[in-house]
Amino acid sequence: MAKDIQGFEALEQQKNDKYMIGITVMVILLVMTIGEFMLGEVGASSNGWIWVLILIGVFKAYMVVREYMHIGRVFSPDEEEH
Amino acid sequence: MAGMVETTLPHSATQAELQASASKNRLGLWIFLLSEVFLFGGIMVSRVVLWGPTRPELEQLPAFFLTSVLLLSSFFMNRAETAVVYGDRKIFLNGILATMILGIIFLFGVVLYEWPFSGLNPANNVYGAVFFLMTGMHALHVLSGVIFLGVIYRNGRKGLYSPQNHFAVEGAAVYWHFVDVVWIFFYPAIYLMGVPPL
Numbered sequence: 001m002a003k004d005i006q007g008f009e010a011l012e013q014q015k016n017d018k019y020m021i022g023i024t025v026m027v028i029l030l031v032m033t034i035g036e037f038m039l040g041e042v043g044a045s046s047n048g049w050i051w052v053l054i055l056i057g058v059f060k061a062y063m064v065v066r067e068y069m070h071i072g073r074v075f076s077p078d079e080e081e082h
Numbered sequence: 083m084a085g086m087v088e089t090t091l092p093h094s095a096t097q098a099e100l101q102a103s104a105s106k107n108r109l110g111l112w113i114f115l116l117s118e119v120f121l122f123g124g125i126m127v128s129r130v131v132l133w134g135p136t137r138p139e140l141e142q143l144p145a146f147f148l149t150s151v152l153l154l155s156s157f158f159m160n161r162a163e164t165a166v167v168y169g170d171r172k173i174f175l176n177g178i179l180a181t182m183i184l185g186i187i188f189l190f191g192v193v194l195y196e197w198p199f200s201g202l203n204p205a206n207n208v209y210g211a212v213f214f215l216m217t218g219m220h221a222l223h224v225l226s227g228v229i230f231l232g233v234i235y236r237n238g239r240k241g242l243y244s245p246q247n248h249f250a251v252e253g254a255a256v257y258w259h260f261v262d263v264v265w266i267f268f269y270p271a272i273y274l275m276g277v278p279p280l
Contacts, residue, residue: 025157026153029156053274053275060266068156068159068255068259074112
């Protein structure tokens with residue numbers, strides 16, 4: 001009985017951790033998008049800042065592909081949630 | 083487990099069978115997405131070649147708003163997928179519904195606001211042609227994603243997914259996030275990079 005409760009609590013903790021990762025990624029993506037927007041607003045994207053925009057885009061895509069699309073599962077089928 | 087989604091499998095597949103099936107389906111899904119990368123990559127190359135260091139004069143704020151809406155939809159999709167994995171039916175269904183609503187807002191924003199008020203026409207010049215090609219092809223994928231999510235929502239309400247058997251939800255989620263990734267590159271390419279021509 002105590003083991004069942006411990007297992008349930010561990011599963012709940014795991015679930016909450018996953019939700020928290022989702023929120024963290026969302027906040028990072030929004031902050032970086034605001035950064036992109038501000039760069040565009042000041043017209044900085046016309047010169048060397050274009051590389052900053054490309055880097056921000058690549059980083060945002062990396063975050064989505066890694067944390068939301070779980071690309072790791074393709075190469076390691078055992079990497080399931082629980 | 084409380085709130086567990088009921089399963090109505092056509093036959094009693096074992097856990098090992100389900101995992102093996104999911105692995106194969108997953109590989110197929112990612113190969114399909116790779117073909118989509120070539121499609122959108124080609125479109126991106128056309129933007130770089132035809133616009134060069136310029137871009138059309140477009141309103142920034144609506145595009146920023148629509149980009150945020152799409153990113154937020156990805157968050158709800160991720161939440162829904164996590165919920166189905168842990169058998170949290172209510173959060174799963176609400177997450178799918180929120181994703182669909184945000185996807186529809188994005189779609190309406192592009193088709194009903196961006197297109198008519200951009201001042202561009204696909205037949206007029208290279209700016210209009212590339213603008214409508216990029217936003218149109220992306221909007222088509224958002225539309226198919228919303229339809230896909232509609233099917234997932236309907237099946238979810240019927241209780242067809244469980245923590246053990248939910249590859250369809252994973253497939254819809256991966257597809258939706260892919261559409262989001264495409265916009266992550268298209269947004270700066272259309273609205274931010276380069277300067278409007280004199």
